[in-house]
Each structure stands twice: as structure tokens, then as C-alpha cells.
Amino acid sequence: MLQADRKWGDAGDLTLSAPGAFNPRVTVLPPFQTLLDEHAADVMGVLRGAVGREDAEDCFQETFLAALRAYPKLDRAENLRGWLFTIAHRKAIDHHRANGRRPLPVAEVAEMAAAPTGEPEPGGEVWALVRALPPKQRAAVALRYACDLPHAEIAAALGCTPEAARRSLHEGMKRLRRELA
Amino acid sequence: MKDALHRLAERAGAEGLLDVAYADVDSPFGTLLVAATPRGIVRLNLPNHDPDETLEELAARVSPRLMEAPARLEEARRELDLYFAGRLTEFGLPLDWSLTDGFRMRVQRAIAGIPYGQTRSYTDVARSAGNERAVRAAGTACGSNPIPIVVPCHRVLRSGGALGGYGGGLPMKEALLELEGVR
Numbered sequence: 001m002l003q004a005d006r007k008w009g010d011a012g013d014l015t016l017s018a019p020g021a022f023n024p025r026v027t028v029l030p031p032f033q034t035l036l037d038e039h040a041a042d043v044m045g046v047l048r049g050a051v052g053r054e055d056a057e058d059c060f061q062e063t064f065l066a067a068l069r070a071y072p073k074l075d076r077a078e079n080l081r082g083w084l085f086t087i088a089h090r091k092a093i094d095h096h097r098a099n100g101r102r103p104l105p106v107a108e109v110a111e112m113a114a115a116p117t118g119e120p121e122p123g124g125e126v127w128a129l130v131r132a133l134p135p136k137q138r139a140a141v142a143l144r145y146a147c148d149l150p151h152a153e154i155a156a157a158l159g160c161t162p163e164a165a166r167r168s169l170h171e172g173m174k175r176l177r178r179e180l181a
Numbered sequence: 182m183k184d185a186l187h188r189l190a191e192r193a194g195a196e197g198l199l200d201v202a203y204a205d206v207d208s209p210f211g212t213l214l215v216a217a218t219p220r221g222i223v224r225l226n227l228p229n230h231d232p233d234e235t236l237e238e239l240a241a242r243v244s245p246r247l248m249e250a251p252a253r254l255e256e257a258r259r260e261l262d263l264y265f266a267g268r269l270t271e272f273g274l275p276l277d278w279s280l281t282d283g284f285r286m287r288v289q290r291a292i293a294g295i296p297y298g299q300t301r302s303y304t305d306v307a308r309s310a311g312n313e314r315a316v317r318a319a320g321t322a323c324g325s326n327p328i329p330i331v332v333p334c335h336r337v338l339r340s341g342g343a344l345g346g347y348g349g350g351l352p353m354k355e356a357l358l359e360l361e362g363v364r
Contacts, residue, residue: 029245031236033203036189036248041182057185064189068198068246 029077032068039081040064043088050092059095063088129179130172136160137172144169190250200244202253203236206261210353213330215257218243221275222257225328227349243279261330267360270297272331280327287311288322295336298361302340324348330357 043063047056066087074083130141143154155165193199201223203216211228216239223243226235240247251258256274263269276293278286291309295301301309307319323334329348335357339345347354358364 029240031240031247032245033236033248036186040186044182044185057188060185061189061192065192065196065198068193071246072200072244 027075027077029071029074030080032071035067035080035084036064039084042081043084046085047088047092050089051095055095059088059091062091062094066091126176126180129176133172133175136168137175140165140168141172141176186249187252190248191252193246193248194250194253199246199248199250199253201239201247202250203239203247204249204251204254204258205232206254206258208261209265210349210356213261215254215261216247217254217257218277218279220277220279222328222331223277223279225330227329227353229350229353230348264330265360270361274331276328276331281322281325284310284312284315284318285322285325288319289326289328289332289334292323292326292334292337293332295333297333298363300336300338300358300363303337303345304340306337320345333357336361336363 040060044056044060047059047063050056051059063084067084130138132138133141140154144151151162151165151169154169155162160168190199190202194202197219201216201218203214206213206215208228212232213228214224214226214232214235215222216224216226216235224235224239226232236247260269260272260274264272278289281289287310288306291306292301294309295306303316303319303323304313306323307313307315310319310322312318323337324346326332326334326348329335335347335354337345344351344354355364
């Protein structure tokens, strides 16, 4: 863990490259505080939406402790925001499971889901249509296309079988295509 | 939000997930940044040097698990306050020498032993570090001291008494020596 006396650009950073291989990618992780400064407030906001104001703080602590645990071993630093939101999302699911409630009140899913990749903007036209979908379809679409979850995990998040998750996703996508056509 | 972050820093520390804690500490010279690992103070950034650069250096060279955690630096703040008030002559803070090694570290450890209100020459500290002739290297070691003030490189002068150099600027070196009743 302690890498005493290594400097930027030391040969030590590049030891994984085979001789002559072109491997310019060196993971440089920013100070963890930078992640807090830039994303903590948004993570808290999303968690308040997902689990309610009262329980958001617990999920927030769990999210960032899990992130700290994994941080030094991360081998990519390109989408740390997305990575944090993925962890927050899982912690929200854990929270709902632990409480024995039906996981993921769907109103929050699209909101959470939109944040990680940043690509489908929450306010975009498509997402307005997604928000208008029936709850199950809406959650399935959000989890699949914004959180990039596989069917099995969508099923876990929604508390249904993978088959049912696939069906919800399919129905949701069909409806979106129809409305966008 | 602020409370949540404080609690996070506390829990991270308690669970061994906080490798470097840091905090700002006011001084008569401007804001210092003090950073500590669980072993002790590892870095002190003087006001004339960009603290963000120092944090990035710590993330790269010690650990990226680095968070602002003032509660973990209370003792450092207390001792520094007393020192600047002229009421503390010997720091009791544990030190972490991770950011230095070899001859540099031997020089810096020798500097740590120079008593309050006294000065040594670059030749003296080179000798204490085991190589009397490495005076230039001793000068470089002073210049790369990761924990200035606490490791009092301001007490090292040129033979003959000229000030030599200081990372925080010569006026600061002079002021620290004055505070300690030298010059």
C-alpha cells in the first residue's frame, strides 16, 4: 500500500509493459477527497430520493466506505462518478432488501439510473418518455440502459424472475419505439 | 452534508480505510496543510506551495485513500499553535518518514534532532548523517524535507552563518529563527 518515494513517471509505474510494448495507460487515482468534493452531494441527493431522507445518511456512509475499500485497487479512473453511483445504487437495493420492502420505488430508479453514465440526460426527451412508462417497465429500462445492469441483476433489483425482467424490458422498449417512431 | 463527511472520515479512520488524513492549520505565515498516516505526520505543506499539488503527490506516493479529517490532526494543530506562540520548544508528534529515504532521510532525521533555538551548518548535518563531505547532498536533503517546521530545517545555515535556502522563502526562515530567539 505504501509506495514510498515513487514519483510521477518513475519506471515503477510502467513495469507491466512488456519491453517495446506500447502501453501508455497508467492509472493515476486522484485523492479520494476529490471524489467527495465533486460527487458526495449528488450521491446524497440520489440516495435521499431512493431510500428517503432518514435512511439516506446510512446508505451514504455505506456507499463511501465500500468505495474507500475498493479504491486503491481500481484499475480505471475514467468514470469515477459512474462507479460511485453504481455502488450507491447497490447500497439502496441492499437497504430495501434489508427492510423487506419491495425494492426500488420506481420513481427513483430513473433518477438514479440517469446519473451514472451521464449520457442519457435525465431531462432528455427519451427520458421523459421513460418516466411515463408503467413502473416495472420504467425501472427495467432505466436499470438496463443507464445502469448497464444485466437481466439477472435487474431481476434482483425489481424482486422478480429474470424472465419477468426481460419481459418488462421488452415491453418498455416496444412502447418507447412506438412513441418515438 | 458536512456532518456526514465528518462521520465518514471518522468511520473510515476507525475501520483502517483512511491512509492519509489531512487538515488546514493556520499559521502566522499563512495556511499550512498537514497530512498524517496512522503512523504519524507524513507531510507539511508550506503556504507558498500549492496544496492541491501536494495532495496529488500524496495520493500518488503514499495512498489515494486520502481525506480531509481535521479531527485526526487535532494534536498537530495544538502543537503548531503553541510553537508559533513561542510556548512549545519540542514537538512530540510521531513522524512517518515514508516520503524520504537513504541519505536524504538520514540528513532529515539528523535535522529532527537539532534543539530549539540552536543552529547547525550544512556540513554539521552531513556529518551527522554519516558523510561529512556530502554537503551539497545535505543541502538538497534540507530542501526536500517533507515535514518542515516540525523537522526544523530552518535551523540549518551555511557555515559562517549565512541563511542558505528555505522552501518557504527566506523571510519565513528568518522569522522562525527570530521566534526561537536566534539572530
